[in-house]
Amino acid sequence: VRRVSPQRLEAFSDGVLAIAITLLVLDLRLPEGDERPISELLLEQWPAYLAFGVSFAVIGIMWVNHHALFRRVRQVDRTLLFQNLFLLLTIAVLPFPTAVAAEGLQRGGWDAKVAMFVYSVTLVVTSLAFGLVWNHILRTPGLLRVPLSASARRGALIRFSWGLLAYSALCVLAFVSPLLTLAGHLGVAAYYAFEQLPAEPAVAT
Amino acid sequence: VRRVSPQRLEAFSDGVLAIAITLLVLDLRLPEGDERPISELLLEQWPAYLAFGVSFAVIGIMWVNHHALFRRVRQVDRTLLFQNLFLLLTIAVLPFPTAVAAEGLQRGGWDAKVAMFVYSVTLVVTSLAFGLVWNHILRTPGLLRVPLSASARRGALIRFSWGLLAYSALCVLAFVSPLLTLAGHLGVAAYYAFEQLPAEPAVAT
Amino acid sequence: VRRVSPQRLEAFSDGVLAIAITLLVLDLRLPEGDERPISELLLEQWPAYLAFGVSFAVIGIMWVNHHALFRRVRQVDRTLLFQNLFLLLTIAVLPFPTAVAAEGLQRGGWDAKVAMFVYSVTLVVTSLAFGLVWNHILRTPGLLRVPLSASARRGALIRFSWGLLAYSALCVLAFVSPLLTLAGHLGVAAYYAFEQLPAEPAVAT
Amino acid sequence: VRRVSPQRLEAFSDGVLAIAITLLVLDLRLPEGDERPISELLLEQWPAYLAFGVSFAVIGIMWVNHHALFRRVRQVDRTLLFQNLFLLLTIAVLPFPTAVAAEGLQRGGWDAKVAMFVYSVTLVVTSLAFGLVWNHILRTPGLLRVPLSASARRGALIRFSWGLLAYSALCVLAFVSPLLTLAGHLGVAAYYAFEQLPAEPAVAT
Numbered sequence: 001v002r003r004v005s006p007q008r009l010e011a012f013s014d015g016v017l018a019i020a021i022t023l024l025v026l027d028l029r030l031p032e033g034d035e036r037p038i039s040e041l042l043l044e045q046w047p048a049y050l051a052f053g054v055s056f057a058v059i060g061i062m063w064v065n066h067h068a069l070f071r072r073v074r075q076v077d078r079t080l081l082f083q084n085l086f087l088l089l090t091i092a093v094l095p096f097p098t099a100v101a102a103e104g105l106q107r108g109g110w111d112a113k114v115a116m117f118v119y120s121v122t123l124v125v126t127s128l129a130f131g132l133v134w135n136h137i138l139r140t141p142g143l144l145r146v147p148l149s150a151s152a153r154r155g156a157l158i159r160f161s162w163g164l165l166a167y168s169a170l171c172v173l174a175f176v177s178p179l180l181t182l183a184g185h186l187g188v189a190a191y192y193a194f195e196q197l198p199a200e201p202a203v204a205t
Numbered sequence: 206v207r208r209v210s211p212q213r214l215e216a217f218s219d220g221v222l223a224i225a226i227t228l229l230v231l232d233l234r235l236p237e238g239d240e241r242p243i244s245e246l247l248l249e250q251w252p253a254y255l256a257f258g259v260s261f262a263v264i265g266i267m268w269v270n271h272h273a274l275f276r277r278v279r280q281v282d283r284t285l286l287f288q289n290l291f292l293l294l295t296i297a298v299l300p301f302p303t304a305v306a307a308e309g310l311q312r313g314g315w316d317a318k319v320a321m322f323v324y325s326v327t328l329v330v331t332s333l334a335f336g337l338v339w340n341h342i343l344r345t346p347g348l349l350r351v352p353l354s355a356s357a358r359r360g361a362l363i364r365f366s367w368g369l370l371a372y373s374a375l376c377v378l379a380f381v382s383p384l385l386t387l388a389g390h391l392g393v394a395a396y397y398a399f400e401q402l403p404a405e406p407a408v409a410t
Numbered sequence: 411v412r413r414v415s416p417q418r419l420e421a422f423s424d425g426v427l428a429i430a431i432t433l434l435v436l437d438l439r440l441p442e443g444d445e446r447p448i449s450e451l452l453l454e455q456w457p458a459y460l461a462f463g464v465s466f467a468v469i470g471i472m473w474v475n476h477h478a479l480f481r482r483v484r485q486v487d488r489t490l491l492f493q494n495l496f497l498l499l500t501i502a503v504l505p506f507p508t509a510v511a512a513e514g515l516q517r518g519g520w521d522a523k524v525a526m527f528v529y530s531v532t533l534v535v536t537s538l539a540f541g542l543v544w545n546h547i548l549r550t551p552g553l554l555r556v557p558l559s560a561s562a563r564r565g566a567l568i569r570f571s572w573g574l575l576a577y578s579a580l581c582v583l584a585f586v587s588p589l590l591t592l593a594g595h596l597g598v599a600a601y602y603a604f605e606q607l608p609a610e611p612a613v614a615t
Numbered sequence: 616v617r618r619v620s621p622q623r624l625e626a627f628s629d630g631v632l633a634i635a636i637t638l639l640v641l642d643l644r645l646p647e648g649d650e651r652p653i654s655e656l657l658l659e660q661w662p663a664y665l666a667f668g669v670s671f672a673v674i675g676i677m678w679v680n681h682h683a684l685f686r687r688v689r690q691v692d693r694t695l696l697f698q699n700l701f702l703l704l705t706i707a708v709l710p711f712p713t714a715v716a717a718e719g720l721q722r723g724g725w726d727a728k729v730a731m732f733v734y735s736v737t738l739v740v741t742s743l744a745f746g747l748v749w750n751h752i753l754r755t756p757g758l759l760r761v762p763l764s765a766s767a768r769r770g771a772l773i774r775f776s777w778g779l780l781a782y783s784a785l786c787v788l789a790f791v792s793p794l795l796t797l798a799g800h801l802g803v804a805a806y807y808a809f810e811q812l813p814a815e816p817a818v819a820t
Contacts, residue, residue: 008424008477014213015428018220021297022228023432028301030308031442032236038309038316042323052298060290064283067213078474082603085470092431093462096438103440104448111448118452193287219623223630226707227638233711235718237646243719243726247733257708265700272623398697418629418682425633433637441647492808495675502636503667506643513645514653521653528657 003075003142009084010070017066020092021059024052027099047105051119054182055098057189058123062091065130065192073137074145080136087129090122097122105178116174116181123185124167131160163188208280208347214289215275221293222271225300226264229257232304252310256324259387260303262394263328267296270335270397278342279350285341292334295327302327310383321379321386328390329372336365368393413485413552419494420480426498427476430505431469434462437509457515461529464592465508467599468533472501475540475602483547484555490546497539500532507532515588526584526591533595534577541570573598618690618757624699625685631703632681635710636674639667642714662720666734669797670713672804673738677706680745680807688752689760695751702744705737712737720793731789731796738800739782746775778803 028048030041066087076084097119104115137143138153148156166188174181233253235246271292281289302324309320342348343358353361371393379386438458440451476497486494507529514525547553548563558566576598584591643663645656681702691699712734719730752758753768763771781803789796 004481008420010213011216011421012424012428012473014217015220015425016432018217019224019429019432020435021293022221022224023435025225025228025298025300026231026436028298029304037319038305038312039319042305042319053294056294056297057290060287060293063217064286064290067209071209078603081474082470085467085474088431088470089463089466092466093435093438095435099439100448100452107448114447114449114452193283215623216626219627220630223627224634226703227631227634230635230638230708230710231641233708234714242729243715243722244729247715247729258704261704261707262700265697265703268627269696269700276619398693414686418625421626422629422633422678425630426637429634429637430640433640436641488808491679492675495672495679498636498675499668499671502671503640503643505640509644510653510657517653524652524654524657 003077006070006073006076009076009081010067013066013070013084013088014063016088016092017059017063020094021056021063023095024055024059024098027095027102028052044106045102048102050182051098051102051105054186054189055094057186059091059094061189061193062126062130069134069137072144072146075143077140077143079140080133080143083129083133083136087126087133090126090129094122094126101182105182112178113175116178117171119185120167120170120174120181123188124164124171127160127164127167131164134160163192166191208282211275211278211281214281214286215272218271218275218289218293219268221297222264222268225297226261226268228300229260229264229303232300232307233257249311250307253307255387256303256307256310259391259394260299262391264296264299266394266397267331267335274339274342277349277351280348282345282348285338285345285348288334288338288341292331292338295331295334299327299331306387310387317383318380321383322376324390325372325375325379325386328393329369329376332365332369332372336369339365368397371396413487416480416483416486419486419491420477423476423480423494423498424473426502427469427473430502431466431473433505434465434469434508437505437512438462454516455512458512460592461508461512461515464596464599465504467596469501469504471599471603472536472540479544479547482554482556485553487550487553490543490550490553493539493543493546497536497543500536500539504532504536511592515592522588523585526588527581529595530577530580530584530591533598534574534581537570537574537577541574544570573602576601618692621685621688621691624691624696625682628681628685628699628703629678631707632674632678635707636671636678638710639670639674639713642710642717643667659721660717663717665797666713666717666720669801669804670709672801674706674709676804676808677741677745684749684752687759687761690758692755692758694755695748695758698744698748698751702741702748705741705744709737709741716797720797727793728790731793732786734800735782735785735789735796738803739779739786742775742779742782746779749775778807781806 028045030038034041073080097115100115101119104112134156138148138156141147166184170181170184170188173184233250235243239246278285302320305320306324309317339361343353343361346352371389375386375389375393378389438455440448444451483490507525510525511529514522544566548558548566551557576594580591580594580598583594643660645653649656688695712730715730716734719727749771753763753771756762781799785796785799785803788799
């Protein structure tokens with residue numbers, strides 16, 4: 001089995017995440033050719049600011065967790081390379097559902113519900129991609145620097161299941177209250193910010 | 206307390222700053238479908254060039270100072286990670302108020318004032334985010350390579366207060382003279398370019 | 411002959427590839443000013459999602475292979491620097507034929523055929539550029555860490571020829587079935603994902 | 616005098632250059648809402664392809680030369696940091712004159728001339744910025760790893776003067792033949808690709 005160090009994978013992932021998080025700003029713009037006062041144009045775009053903030057938090061915390069995950073990885077095999085590529089796809093695409101969410105919330109009604117459903121589904125897929133990567137790393141001997149204890153594996157599984165459950169619930173909530181759904185995404189991001197990966201044994205990095 | 210080296214945080218921050226500074230160019234473009242001579246279209250866009258230049262200087266100098274700050278940091282904790290993420294958000298969003306400033310200055314009148322106010326408020330928030338990061342680094346034992354002397358701390362506080370005061374003043378000035386406000390932002394950038402961080406004790410980097 | 415280590419070339423290439431792959435998302439957007447329900451707008455854009463997915467896979471796998479190739483390189487000369495720059499050009503331009511493919515498939519008919527032909531021609535050129543780089547590395551003594559055996563060279567040649575043949579065939583297939591052509595591109599990407607570079611002798615990296 | 620290693624400056628410059636070169640693709644796009652056949656839309660955009668190719672070559676070769684220059688630098692002072700920032704500004708802005716050139720060449724007539732003049736002026740400024748950086752590095756003791764010989768300095772001066780002269784000539788040529796001017800820019804890029812920096816003494820990198 002041929003394997004490589006995770007260094008260039010981390011650099012490439014960092015690049016894609018840094019670009020995706022910065023591209024979010026491109027959805028903030030004044031509508032072209034609209035002659036109304038700027039203050040009015042700026043105020044009516046509040047959903048775009050909310051969506052920008054939430055997506056920035058989501059990608060930012062994914063970066064922190066991606067980082068925390070790969071710090072434990074010693075070697076990367078081809079499967080992991082492609083699973084990570086799929087994970088990056090689901091994150092790199094996020095500026096699109098973010099723009100859809102902003103447009104939907106501005107329109108309101110059924111459009112807002114559809115938009116927040118699309119946004120939530122995207123994160124269900126991201127969550128599954130993270131799960132695939134995590135599962136492959138746990139099951140393949142020799143990828144981790146230090147094998148995880150049974151309780152740490154259980155912790156990781158619980159953590160993953162919570163996320164998947166929460167994102168799935170948000171897919172449903174989208175049809176009840178789009179704005180609450182957006183708040184819910186911020187909540188899940190906060191959960192992942194505070195609920196850390198299982199404690200890591202001391203290893204020279 | 207779990208802590209990591211600032212290396213990947215610096216790389217990610219560099220990425221976001223490099224992308225944000227380069228995305229500024231996307232606000233420079235010929236209006237689509239406008240058949241007037243190119244020379245005319247180019248000349249009437251002078252506010253966009255000014256705004257581009259000032260924002261490029263602002264982000265560039267923030268990069269220099271971010272760099273100078275984190276060179277002193279030995280370890281990063283989770284709080285710092287998230288505070289830095291918030292700081293990056295306020296910088297990554299800058300292309301939007303830059304475009305608003307350009308549009309406002311081109312329209313003139315009340316729109317110009319609102320636009321420059323929005324631009325200045327953004328930088329007040331950036332300034333506060335820098336203050337949070339700086340404060341956390343100073344107050345948490347073990348994050349700095351070498352603890353700062355009392356006078357160096359005072360210097361950093363003065364430096365921070367000046368910036369916050371200047372950006373707040375520019376929020377007010379926006380309603381008096383939008384163009385002077387833009388010039389003021391260039392002035393603050395120049396201040397931060399020349400007024401350096403407190404002298405750093407010689408440490409192997 | 412002046413030569414440099416491939417390190418900064420790899421970093422620059424990683425940067426361009428990471429940006430190109432992330433810029434693909436900019437072609438996913440709701441048409442501006444179209445008042446139909448968001449669900450309808452989202453559904454009718456299925457060609458854009460397909461094109462996004464295929465191009466993401468294409469660039470991602472090119473990154474993996476670029477990485478695998480340059481891991482064997484010890485030194486870079488000026489010719490290689492410029493050949494690599496040309497290779498990067500052909501990859502950095504891919505978001506454009508991707509957008510053309512999406513538009514063409516949505517329109518259907520002759521437009522779909524032309525669009526998929528343009529997409530396929532782009533990848534013929536990328537393939538030739540990879541061939542140039544590969545050929546120069548093989549023929550110039552001292553660029554590789556370890557010279558390749560005759561059979562490994564033959565393997566690389568076969569691998570390259572297959573790709574060129576496949577992309578050329580897809581240029582023709584475009585005029586028969588545009589959708590099958592897109593599927594074909596996913597197939598070639600999968601081939602390059604699984605059919606690895608010739609086995610590499612064990613060398614300290 | 617406080618000085619730092621050029622490492623993070625190089626990383627930031629690489630980032631900006633990689634992003635600027637990749638953003639060039641955003642000027643290649645089908646005009647929105649134009650119902651004519653895709654083949655026609657693609658063919659009439661030939662100036663955009665030319666401008667893309669030339670600017671890609673220009674930025675690519677600037678990257679190569681930036682790299683070659685800073686490989687000789689041991690230490691960076693604040694002045695150099697800001698001069699480099701100005702150099703990056705002139706390169707990061709290039710996608711804009713590139714788009715102007717494409718639009719101008721498509722319109723033809725006086726617009727083409729103005730557009731190619733603007734494009735050429737941008738590169739005069741880039742050239743001056745490179746000259747500033749180069750001059751500061753030569754005149755400040757201790758920045759270079761190894762001081763340059765008198766003949767190497769003369770070589771660098773000649774090389775710089777040729778570039779400045781050529782770009783200035785292209786500003787004039789723009790009003791005679793816009794297409795020849797674009798070809799001229801490709802020529803200057805080729806000159807800088809082949810005419811290397813003065814020979815570098817062997818130093819451990």
